Amino acid sequence: MSKIYVWDLPTRLFHWTLLGLVAFQLASAKIGGDLMDYHLLSGYAIAALLLFRVVWGFAGGRYARFSSFLRGVGPTLEYARAMRAKTAPRYLGHNPLGGWMVLALLGILAIQIASGLFANDDIMAEGPLRHLVSDQISHLFTEIHELGFGLLMALVALHVGTVYVYKIFKKEDLIRPMLTGYKDSDEASKKQ
Numbered sequence: 490m491s492k493i494y495v496w497d498l499p500t501r502l503f504h505w506t507l508l509g510l511v512a513f514q515l516a517s518a519k520i521g522g523d524l525m526d527y528h529l530l531s532g533y534a535i536a537a538l539l540l541f542r543v544v545w546g547f548a549g550g551r552y553a554r555f556s557s558f559l560r561g562v563g564p565t566l567e568y569a570r571a572m573r574a575k576t577a578p579r580y581l582g583h584n585p586l587g588g589w590m591v592l593a594l595l596g597i598l599a600i601q602i603a604s605g606l607f608a609n610d611d612i613m614a615e616g617p618l619r620h621l622v623s624d625q626i627s628h629l630f631t632e633i634h635e636l637g638f639g640l641l642m643a644l645v646a647l648h649v650g651t652v653y654v655y656k657i658f659k660k661e662d663l664i665r666p667m668l669t670g671y672k673d674s675d676e677a678s679k680k681q
Contacts, residue, residue, distance in 0.1 A: 492671040495581050497550035503542055504667055507598075510535050511645070518638070525614035529605075536602045539595060552582030559592065560585040579661065581672060590648055597641045604634040 510531050517528040546555040565585040571577035607622050607630035609615035655661045666672045
């Protein structure tokens with residue numbers, strides 16, 4: 490069985506570093522207090538990672554590029570129908586639905602970063618640009634930030650759940666390749 494190099498090191502480092510930072514964001518927001526200073530720093534780190542990922546989406550390895558996995562509505566719906574009929578082809582990188590998940594996750598993280606810059610908790614923590622907006626606007630950004638985190642957690646749960654569905658029902662391991670970079674050739678077609 491041959492192996493195919495799919496996930497380059499920068500993509501894998503991005504993925505796992507982002508996971509760690511988002512987990513820290515959740516913990517620091519729940520605990521609060523002095524951790525909110527680190528919550529802000531972690532937000533800056535996530536912003537840097539997102540900027541990297543956008544650049545890497547155009548300049549990175551074959552399977553990291555947006556052009557390799559972002560598909561229009563028609564091909565995505567066709568893939569979803571094929572998934573339901575259990576006839577969907579395997580992809581080396583992200584399938585069309587996975588591509589939209591990547592975009593959704595990056596988008597909600599961008600919203601989290603933007604809203605966090607202006608948010609406040611009315612006690613001791615506020616975003617670095619809070620002073621540029623009124624209390625009413627800051628509270629709106631705070632609500633967006635809180636709702637956005639709930640949406641982010643829902644998307645993460647869907648992402649992780651899908652990875653396990655693939656493992657259990659499709660017998661396709663998506664975790665190991667994101668650790669090693671390599672997929673077994675029998676786990677993916679030459680679709681991409």
